[in-house]
Amino acid sequence: MRKLVILVMVIVGLFPPMQLVKASIQPKLKKEDVLFVQVKRLNGETRIFKENDGYEEVIINKVVNWINTASPSEGVIELNKTPVISIMNIEMKNGDVAVIEPAYNCMIENQVKTCTLVDGEVIYTQNNKKVRLKSLELYDWFLVGWKYESVGASKDQLLEETLYTRYFSYLDKTYSDFIMCPRIDKVERMNGDTRRHIVHASALNYSAHHGDAPFDRIHITLTDTPENGVKINKVTIQKGISEKESLIQCRRES
Incomplete structure (x- = not known):
């Protein structure tokens, strides 16, 4: 080039x-x-x-x-x-x-x-x-x-966003700002069952998207089963992540 x-x-x-x-x-x-x-x-x-x-x-x-x-x-x-x-x-x-x-x-x-x-x-x-x-x-x-430069979201990203939106509705309103660059980080089958999963998801806080302050990142662990539906097991907030980490979260750097 x-x-x-x-x-x-x-x-x-x-x-x-x-x-x-x-x-x-x-x-x-x-x-x-x-x-x-x-x-x-x-x-x-x-x-x-x-x-x-x-x-x-x-x-x-x-x-x-x-x-x-x-x-x-x-x-x-x-x-x-x-x-x-x-x-x-x-x-x-x-x-x-x-x-x-x-x-x-x-x-x-x-x-x-x-x-x-x-x-x-x-x-x-x-x-x-x-x-x-x-x-x-x-x-x-x-x-x-x-x-x-890619145009919009890939099919994989759209699927992740759809899943995250579903799980996001189960979160307390305290976390309503964490809607930017959602990712499904890992999905584990429970005892090998294809209908029961442990899901690890994450996203950034939208309020930091103008660059005035570093992004915070939410980490969510939940279970998704036919009998109990979605159950949030753990929520943690990672404060002030680096610019590189925020780019990786938004698929702009590997």
Whole structure:
């Protein structure tokens, strides 16, 4: 993916000189301020990731984190390049738009300007201010990775959510906030009987989904039998789990 190289040839004199701009800002986006992220390719491919979609919100959070943790690049920012092979618009809830596009290094030889795509670097623009950033993760995702993000939930996830919803109704209302990224972690047959099970389930608290505080995780152990129905045996709350653990819970990291 990072082997991609694109050359742009421009005859000097046919076009006005390119403006060179140096980095002026270090972006610090807030996840809760983003409405959607849209990626567009020169060949017409496009995709939108929306904040109000529970699965796509996790993807937006990942992109925002890459932007905020990217390193400023010492390279100049060359404007008016053609063609722009890919562009990403980040629409804010207040109407502002931040833009990400590829970074190029250009040189002139025999009155011909050659511009080469820079591996691992992008140009970030917000409020008419530009900064050149280094982030291999953001660069790879921006050019190709976004196309391979899953759309909605898999059949296995839908089955787990259906089961969790059934069992969730037996919980005390004290735990009503634990509805995010539900998982059926383990199912054990009782004495080998296919109709009687011990079920271990978990989920995250929805109130932490904007990233203001770490997620808490609920762990539920229950029995499900024909004669007694669902019986909750044990409930524990794991406070302040790590970001990595929350991504694993939501199937965003293995």
